[in-house]
Amino acid sequence: MTIPSASRTRRRIAAAMLFALSPLASQAAYPDRPITVVVPFAAGGPTDVLARVIVERMARDLQQPMVIENTPGAGGTVGNARAARAKPDGYTVLVGNVGTLAASHSFYRKLSYDMRKDFTAVASIGDAPQVVSARKDFPPTGLDALHDYVKPIEGKVTFGAAGVGSGSYLGGVLLNKALGLNVQAINYRGAGQALTDVIAGHVDYMVDSSTTSVGYVQSGKVKGVAVLRPARIKALPDVPAAGESARFKHLNYDIWNMMVVPAGTPADVIDRLNRAARVALRDPDVLARLAGSGIETPSEEHQTPAGATRLLVSEIERWRPLIQDLGVNLD
Missing domain, CATH: 3.40.190.150 (Bordetella uptake gene, domain 1)
Structure with a gap:
């Protein structure tokens, strides 16, 4: 049996230490x-x-x-x-x-x-496309009808959101601005909680991601008022798109x-x-x-x-x- 020399052993140890510190080694180890x-x-x-x-x-x-x-x-x-x-x-x-x-x-x-x-x-x-999802007995369908229904009673209407600065809040704000409305936001700790209160009828609507809204619209638990896109989405073929609106067709928001x-x-x-x-x-x-x-x-x-x-x-x-x-x- 050949016994490695002390210098060769030191070189091997040094090489092993250098490899352990190298990006290649860290990549091999991640994630552990x-x-x-x-x-x-x-x-x-x-x-x-x-x-x-x-x-x-x-x-x-x-x-x-x-x-x-x-x-x-x-x-x-x-x-x-x-x-x-x-x-x-x-x-x-x-x-x-x-x-x-x-x-x-x-x-x-x-x-x-x-x-x-x-x-x-x-x-x-x-x-994610954004959907105006409302309590199931909310009357309007489409952005034009939404404007005409809400405008005279805007002080009595609310929209839900996942907190100021969240995507659902921004959607509600954009909807207010585009339709010339002043609807109050009711903020929650998450969009899921806001949607629960839309289902229960405690708030009138919210601008919600298709990620969660599609299933609830399809099941009839909420009403799909409009999709904020130029054209309808395959997952909600019966919900009109913003692009179909006579007055608000440019309201697009993903x-x-x-x-x-x-x-x-x-x-x-x-x-x-x-x-x-x-x-x-x-x-x-x-x-x-x-x-x-x-x-x-x-x-x-x-x-x-x-x-x-x-x-x-x-x-x-x-x-x-x-x-x-x-x-x-x-x-």
Whole structure:
């Protein structure tokens, strides 16, 4: 038996240590334990439902559990802050939407984080058409009829939302602005809770993601008043589109959803998460489940970290003047 020399042994140890510190080694090791996925809403809302579909498939690809942690409150900023404080190692991921990731920058004057500096985009994971979903005995159908019914009694009508700055709140605000209405918002800790009160008739309507609204409209638990798109969606063929309106055809509103991680997360870890997300977005079973809710796959560009980053930054700037016009500022 040949006994290695001391110098050769030292060289082998040094090489092993260098490999252990290399990006290749970290990529091979990641992930080696469960990943926490922070969703800044109560369970059952549209972002939560979408996140669960996507991360279920990602977990299979990553061969580690991805555990949803619902952290609702303050229009998503509570969950965002929790994720911003997490160690940037890829084991804490945040899933948000246009409201929580972009619009909240202009609603809240004092945030403990900056979405542009404290997070890095992984991928956009789903674009959801928005549906005006109302209590089942709400009379109007279509945007023109909605305007004509609500305008004379707007002080007696309410819309539900998942908190100021959330996607559903922004939808209600856009609807108010486009139709020239002044309908009061009733805010909840999540869109699922708001929709429950629409079903119960405690609030009149809400602008809700197709992710959750489709099933309730199809079952007759809520009434589909309009889809805020140029054309009807396959999942709700009987609900008129904004594009069919005589006066409000340009009221189009989708909610994009995105996965981000704390800034400083290693590039190889981001790449691994991105690859798992893109595997999910190409899985026929996932696509079928999303299509049933009217969800569309993001563009190829927005599925990349660079493209998702550009989308996030541009949307922060897009919403700023619109929110400033509302005159709503929160601490």
